[in-house]
Amino acid sequence: MEQHSRQRYEDYKSFMRRHQQAVWRVCYDFARGDIPRCEDMVQEVWIMLWLKFDTMTSRSEWQQRVWVRRVTRSVLVDLYRREHPPLEPITAEMEETVAAESSDVAERIDDLFSALTPDEQRLMRMRLDGYSAEEIAAELKIETNAIYQRVNRIMNKLRNYATRL
DSSP states (O other): OHHHHHHHHHHHHHHHHHHHHHHHHHHHHHTTTOHHHHHHHHHHHHHHHHHHGGGGTTOOHHHHHHHHHHHHHHHHHHHHHHHSOOSSOOOHHHHHHHHHHHHHHHHHHHHHHHTSOHHHHHHHHHHHTTOOHHHHHHHHTSOHHHHHHHHHHHHHHHHHHHHHO
16 A cells, blocks of 8 residues: 555656646736745645645646646635635626626637637637647647648637527
């Protein structure tokens, strides 16, 4: 059992090294450059990633990056909510309104994404997940300028499609 714990810890350290820059970048942006606050956020994120580490096994590197960013953002949103409680209690009517609006937005996004090819969808998901053009270019094995051009073309395609909806 001790060997399993040691191996899990070593795997996690390796995982941390691969993803530390992404975690730091998201926390730094969220903290708006406040280094001490950013460091506290990073620590909270790594604790949550450690607690959820077993659910991440056997994912590709790209899936791991997406998972890390989602967990990071979730932790940061929770921290924000703790620091900024709502001013008024949320009523059932408000929840229904938000749920309906969220559902409408999700349906519109699904409709828009259905107009894209699988490659275009992948590129836009990576962009929406916060990947830089350089990271996307490395993943897709194309030049960075091509990413900018493709995103621009896709956005134009989505605008045209949205006007027809």
